[in-house]
Amino acid sequence: MAKFELTRELIDLIRELIEQNNVAQLTEILLELHPADIAEIYEELSVDEAKFLYFLLDDDTAAEVLINLEEDDRQNFLKSLPSEEIARRFIDNLDTDDAADIISEMDEERQKEVLSFIDDTEVADDIADLLSYEEDTAGSLMAKELIKVRESWNIITCLRSMRRQVEEVDEVYFVYVVDDKDILKGTISLKRMLLASSENRVRELYNPDVISVNANTHSEEVANIMGKYDLVVLPVVDDNGKLLGRITIDDVVDYIREEAEKDYQLASGITGDVEISDSVWRHTRVRVPWLMIGMMGGLLGSRVISAFEGNIARFPEVAFFMPLIGAMGGNVGIQSSAIIVQSIASGNLGFETNWRKLGKEVSIALLNASALSVIAFIYNMIVGSSYALTFTVTSALFSVVLFASLLGTFLPLLLNKFKVNPAVATGPFITTLNDIVGMFLYLILSVYFFNLFM
Amino acid sequence: MAKFELTRELIDLIRELIEQNNVAQLTEILLELHPADIAEIYEELSVDEAKFLYFLLDDDTAAEVLINLEEDDRQNFLKSLPSEEIARRFIDNLDTDDAADIISEMDEERQKEVLSFIDDTEVADDIADLLSYEEDTAGSLMAKELIKVRESWNIITCLRSMRRQVEEVDEVYFVYVVDDKDILKGTISLKRMLLASSENRVRELYNPDVISVNANTHSEEVANIMGKYDLVVLPVVDDNGKLLGRITIDDVVDYIREEAEKDYQLASGITGDVEISDSVWRHTRVRVPWLMIGMMGGLLGSRVISAFEGNIARFPEVAFFMPLIGAMGGNVGIQSSAIIVQSIASGNLGFETNWRKLGKEVSIALLNASALSVIAFIYNMIVGSSYALTFTVTSALFSVVLFASLLGTFLPLLLNKFKVNPAVATGPFITTLNDIVGMFLYLILSVYFFNLFM
Known part of the structure; x- marks a missing residue:
């Protein structure tokens, strides 16, 4: 072709x-x-x-x-x-x-x-x-078409029944083995059948180690199970173990792609699928909502800053580092939340207790905050900033990085607990929030240090 | 189990x-x-x-x-x-x-x-x-194990040969049909064999519509082809059409996941795989590089702003909207670049010419820029900002949104052309660049309008 x-x-x-x-x-x-x-x-x-x-x-x-x-x-x-x-x-x-x-x-x-x-x-x-x-759920992903044989049959009976059944099914990957009540017992591969003699009974040949999921299992778990165990097809059972259907990998691939795209879009502040070739109207529609949130955040931020107008008028150099503080809060927040979102998505939250996670996250945040503050301090010394400005920038950067790390880590965990997609915390939402908080911290600290030194 | x-x-x-x-x-x-x-x-x-x-x-x-x-x-x-x-x-x-x-x-x-x-x-x-x-490449994804039969064989010969071959192969999904020179001719499904009589020849039964890829095909295209055509296994051939091996979907699923994670990480400013359970040191190592770039950008930004110190001292209200301008440039830039990166990844760049793409992107950018500027204008009127500040904010927001849209669109396209992963343009890099440019535009415009009105 x-x-x-x-x-x-x-x-x-x-x-x-x-x-x-x-x-x-x-x-x-x-x-x-x-x-x-x-x-x-x-x-x-x-x-x-x-x-x-x-x-x-x-x-x-x-x-x-x-x-x-x-x-x-x-x-x-x-x-x-x-x-x-x-x-x-x-x-x-x-x-x-x-x-x-x-x-x-x-x-x-x-x-x-x-x-x-x-x-x-x-x-x-x-x-x-x-x-x-x-x-x-697994039930919404599965198809009803499958090939099943009873454990009591011999290979001849199997092949006869399968000839009838295959007419309904596009591809044969696995043949399921069930008992008289349709309870899933295992699988028998075509390879096994090819190698067996025709009088062998299914009972003697089938592999009982079959991984199955309940119809109510979440699709994300289905994807993780199929990925982890390298499965091409996964049988679905009801609460009693009765075979209901099967999920094939192509449907799960679509699901994985869609979920990855959704998370990526949320992180980028886009509210839906959009491609270059889509209409101008569609582009505007998926972009505007988060831009509005960013806009509201920025306007709110301008109110916060205006409360410090007097201080800025007296010490205009305070304005020099406002974008730095805002940007670093955003960067750190996005990093922290992205790590959590990926860990949640891949089912790798680990079994550390929340207290241990907190302890570790605080260590990482302190390390990053210290490193960045030291750089800010040295830079300000080199360019000859005043002590007031140097201490303001250094301490604000430290607090903002610490705050943004912790918010970025725990907000997604919290959202996940309340069954909200944690990826919403990775986008413009967390950047905007960190921007406002960061600006407030910075300006409060500037008032303190400029009063102290000037 | x-x-x-x-x-x-x-x-x-x-x-x-x-x-x-x-x-x-x-x-x-x-x-x-x-x-x-x-x-x-x-x-x-x-x-x-x-x-x-x-x-x-x-x-x-x-x-x-x-x-x-x-x-x-x-x-x-x-x-x-x-x-x-x-x-x-x-x-x-x-x-x-x-x-x-x-x-x-x-x-x-x-x-x-x-x-x-x-x-x-x-x-x-x-x-x-x-x-x-x-x-x-497809060659690096493929395995050599596969089952092939010659088109001249009958079903009996096929089954005999397959019994030998299956011992080497874990699962049989497809049987490939080749000619005497091992050139791939098509496939024959096990289903077809089950339904055929044993004297039938492969030549009469096989399906010649087989999708294959050359061993040098990029993995991303392999993933797109398997996804589009819902393939579980894809044969790989050399330049002459000789059957070399086959790629199974589980390897492609791993690739899709890894690529999605990589793009997501780039967009979030993380330089490698990291999970909550990893060590503090690993966390720091993947986060610090992009934070340093953000830091350099912020420090450079502070130099830009300091050039306008006099203006800020006279009109401190200019500082109120600095974070807004920076944040909106970042948000718009990330959105635009994320859309391009997703389109490139899914092979949906479309067949519009670059000029048409430019035209459309300019329309979208103008629409967004106008909408946001109008909001900024109304807001400033309501809170009673000076004309100078109102016009500065409105026109700066308009220019920044326009600039960030176009940069966010064309930088990934350019990187892609030079075989650099376009996703690097979605992360802190584009935000930082937009921050600096946005601040410069805003302050230049503030000088102009405050001179005009004050």
Whole structure:
């Protein structure tokens, strides 16, 4: 398969062919492409143009294209189709997990309507069941399609049953072994089956060391378990150990990427997914909210500083180091919170007690604060600042670094305890807060030292 | 398998048992655990304690534990073992990709020594070949183990050959189809084989639409391709299309996680992996470098401001909004650069020309700059600032936001062009630069407007 590259020329050509109603040539182009590539083309077209292409695709490809679209584009596209068409052309041709994902993006009424048009009641039930799990749980990530064999079967019976079952499943990674009550007992690899003789019973061959998760396990834990144990597929069970479905690594990769992007966006003060190619309006919408918070913080800061106007008028050199203090508070705060956020995300909080963590964080903060203050002190001595300014800057830097370290460490831990994404503490929020506190500390100290020395 | 949790109690127990030389009970504990869990325990122990455990493990488990260790811990541990032992106990029991990863962490002399102790010359050659690829390429990610069949074979011959081949391979995901010159022709799924009759030839059954990558493809592109096309395994070929090896998704997941963490760390001003549980010294070492840069920036900024001392002394209210200007420049710059860095990482730079990108970014910047300036203007009017201050703040905010947007957008693009990780532009570097430039603009404008109005 040739490597696909989305070019302006290709889009222009497709647009032109749609305009000319040139079905033959369009079909030829589409046949050469992977559904994921067609999805990229869809995203550059209008809904009407995309619909024109959609009628040229077979059902399987159309369904694959749909799940490869970005959520926004998919919603726009589906809005233009009747519920019956969605059920027949898409849902019947998708794995249950993808079908459930797509239906979950619709409003409740539409969901019911689409589900009512699914011919296979078993599939409809499976999807309805998947929709019942909370977002970001193993249940919401899993698919119902899997291959299972009973421990009492022999290899011949297994292979016969598997031939029937594989028709429903795209790829066979693992065969699950269950007992008569569908309780998960273990796995049997295809390799094992290939090497076994046909009279062997599953009971003698299967591997009982299977790692599984409960359907209510959080997706983050699912990702960590699959990563740690290098799993490609992970079975999901209910509270009684009954096999419910399986999670494949591709869904978890998507989850890992999304979470990493979300944390990165929060740290950068962006409130949603945005790419260079998105509209000016979208760019503005994801950027403005945090800028407003920064703005409010800055204006509040200006009130704090104005309370010290007299002191600044008498000793204007106090203003020289205001940006330094603000910036260092921000830098230190972001560093501390980022370390905590990463440790939380990777499940590596460690088992130190909170008191030990506090003790260590205080040591690190004291070390950094001392080092930076010494530099500030030496610098001020070299450039010949007054004693008042030197002591103000040195002591303010020390206090700000100490404060920002501790706030940056404990705010995310606190947010995490209250089930708020700790990454919100890494962005403009913590910088702004540190800015205001830092400025206040600095100016208070300047009043003290300038009164002392001058 | 019971869910494993690393606790202080477990570590204390294991330490005690090691002290007591209680091999029986230790073996019992270790037998219950997954190698990835044992690796977590290793990381809490001293090298001598870890070595004690290591002698209790069978070769396969010992090798698995080794690849699950963090790089630092692994290096420390391997240093204490003779090369022959490493080759015999570890390398022979690992997949070629894992073996190559571990050997690549050693110095060149040790590498040669370890390779010379590998009994199977084919394996030694495979590993030496893998070591020859540059870091962060498909070649460095791939493993040599795979199952391939010739297109001319029938299913019987395939199964016979596969039985031999599977003994070398842990899991069978795909069977590759090659011609007589080992050129990759396609894949045949196990499902397809299960459904076929035994006389069918591979030629009639295989799927020629196989996505592959050249061994020199960058890992980031490998990750994007596997993500986009939802691949669990990706074959690697040389320039002639000859099948060299395959990359499995677990290695790519590790890569994705590491890259996301690296970008996140760069954006937060941390220079390396660090977790809460790491030592105070390690924490200081990864934090201090960027803090120094922030510090230099702040000190340079203080020189810039001191040039305007006279103006600040006459009009101290100029100082009120200095932190606001600095913070907004930083916030806007980080936002802009983060969007570019994410777009570059996900391969979604789009096909707009640079001029179109510039045009759009200018529109976004103008929109944000206008909105924020209007707020600053209204605020200053409400609190009754002088005209001079109002115009200074409004126009400085406008210029700083515009400048920071454009710098934040084009600096990462420029770095990327020169093959420098663009994420370095998202951290303290861009904030510091924007701080200094912003302060300069603000103070220049204050001189102008205060001369105009006062």
